[in-house]
Amino acid sequence: MSSFPTRKIRKILVANRGEIALRVMRSAREMGIKTVAVYSQADRLAPHVKAADQAVCVGAPPSSESYLRIEKIIEAAQQTGADAIHPGYGFLSENATFARAVEAAGLIFIGPSAEAIEVMGSKLAAKNAVSAYDIPMVPGTKGAVTDLLTAKKEAAQIGYPILIKASAGGGGKGMRIVETEADFEAQMQRAVSEAISAFGDGSVFIEKYITSPRHIEIQVLGDKLGNVVYLFERECSVQRRHQKVVEEAPSPVVSPQMRKAMGQAAVSVAKACNYYGAGTVEFVVDEKLNFYFLEMNTRLQVEHPVTEMITGVDLVKEQIRIAEGNALPFQQDDLKIEGHAMEVRVYAEDPANNFLPNIGKVEHYKIPQGIGVRVDDGFEAGMQVPIFYDPMIAKLITYAPTRQEAIERMVRAIDEYEISGIETTLPFCKFVMQHQAFQSGAFDTKFVERYFKPEYLSKGLEKEAQTELEKVAALVALMLFENPQEDSTAATLPQTAKGSNWKKRSWK
Known part of the structure; x- marks a missing residue:
């Protein structure tokens, strides 16, 4: 890949909706590029x-009749004279058939090659692709398993607890945690059934379940000339239903040495499939901060703004320049971390009712403002939250010189965010920001089940909620006051609080 023809993009059709469509359009406008929107009747x-x-209407409200209609999207691009298509995230963004159809129509697909999408779209194919590189992998099966007896033997060799995962899965679908052999058969059948229902593919694989996992991912950019860089990490461990709700950059537990090792591993993953464009390599990290390759997302991530805030790089503009055939304008040594960024996803969900969708009309809507506050949204007052799509209303991002200041700014921004007519995840996000486990950096993907109870969001109970960790911290303080010669902290704090080093770091 020593050379690649360049082609100037003059008009982009954004094959998406909501906040990500607006996000892409803003960067395109700054580059002097015209935009085309597609929309459903809703x-x-x-x-x-x-x-x-x-703007072109592409069909009825259900996404299968509008935003997922490949022929309608391409027809809209041709009718309006667009020469490129940006897929955003979700919908067709990781659909290799769509990428090929775009290229076959003589248009530029603003994303990776169809081949890279296919390889990384299958967790098993992705693992096989990176096997030639020295990348840590979670112990597990080398291929798909469907035979129950064989699968049970493999699980016994790996050792319980294990995780059954759909090969074509995502978003927590087709995923089952199995604690003991007695539960294996039932969970295996459920995982296969759910995988077939969600993805049309019942292939599953088995891997060791990391009991106290953190979810940390690395942003990468690659051009068509073979250059690849990493733009550091994002901490994405606060999740509900295996889906992220709070993200930040950088991670409070990643040291410079670990960051470099993870970054180099992510670059190797990208090179394993000749990747170009913006992509994210996801890792699972255990309680000893060992990291293991999880998967690669071949698109722009929802949480990309926190990376933009700490690096000063507009990822959408870079996607467009790469699609045009241009070389990356920077090398790895040019990239630095400046400050700290937080992001919370504002979903139309009721966290006091198991995070169930809360669809309705947005009666009143006013976003927070001020220094270090960014809101990526796609809603206005008076709009109905459609039942047909993901219930995310907005992403609220804060930026500050230090992690603690970014947290404090987020609390202030959440308090200023005014939404009425529907319930949102904002109260839960404030709960996270103010929780001792989050503030100390001593948390993992089990944050919700360990620390959150819906009644904490009932009126007046947020401040009264005393978590186990807060109680322990108070007891430790009392012990140290009464016995100043003893350092009891390491022996008393829960396992997740040991070894946290975020207070030792200077966020420069």
Whole structure:
């Protein structure tokens, strides 16, 4: 890949909706590129439709009849004279058939090659692709398993607890944690059934379950000339239903040495499939901070703004430049971390009712403002939250010189965010920000089950909620006061609090 022809993009059709469509359009406008919106009948008055230079209706409200109609999307691009298509995230963003169809129509696909999408779209194929590189992998099966007896033998060799995962899965679907052999058969059948229902592919694989995992991912950028860099890590461990709710960059537990090792591993993963464009390599990290390759997302991530805030790099603009055939304008040594960024996802969900979707009309809507506050949204007052799509209303991002200041700024921004007519995840996100486990950096993907109870969000109970960790911290303080010669902290704090080094770091 020593050379690649360049082609100037003049008009982009954004094959998406909501906040990500607006996000792409803003960067395109700054580059002097015109934009085309596509929309379903449910989104005809949506902000992304108004923001584009042109807009085309592609069908009825269900995504299968609109945003997932490949032929309709390409036809809209051809009708409006667009020369490129940006898929955003979700919908067709990781669909190799779509990428090929775009290229076959003579258009530029603003994303990786169809081949890279296919390889990394299968967890098993991805593991096989990176096997030639020295990348840590979670112990597990080398291939898909469907035979129950064989699968049970493999699970016994790996050792319980184990995780059954759909090969074509994502978003926690087709995933089952199995604690003992007695539960294996039932969980295996459920995982296969769910995988077939969600993805049309019942292939599953088995791997060792990391009991106190953190979810840390690395942003990468690659050009068509073979250059690849990493833009550091994002901490994404606060999740509900295996889906992220709070993200930050950098991680409070990643040292410079660990960051470099993870970054180099991520670059190797990208090179394993000749990757170009923006992508994210995800890792699971155990309680000893050992990291293992999980998967690669071949698109822009929802949480990409926190990376933009700490690096000063506009990832959408870089996607567009790479798609044009341009070389990356920087090398690895040019990239630095400046400050700290937090992001919370504002979902139309009721955290006091098991995070169930809370669909309705947004009666009143006012976003927070001020220094270090960014809101990526796609809603206005008076709009209905459609039942047909993901219930995310916005992403609220804060930036500050230090992690603690970014947290404090987020609490202030959440308090200023005014939404009425529906329930949102904002109260839960404030709970996270103020929780001792989060503030100390001593948390993992089990944050919700360990520390959160819906009643904590009942009126007046947020401040009264005393978690186990807070009680322990108070007891430790009392012990040290009464016995100043003894350092009891290491012996008393829960396992997740040991070894946290975020207070030792200078965030420069």
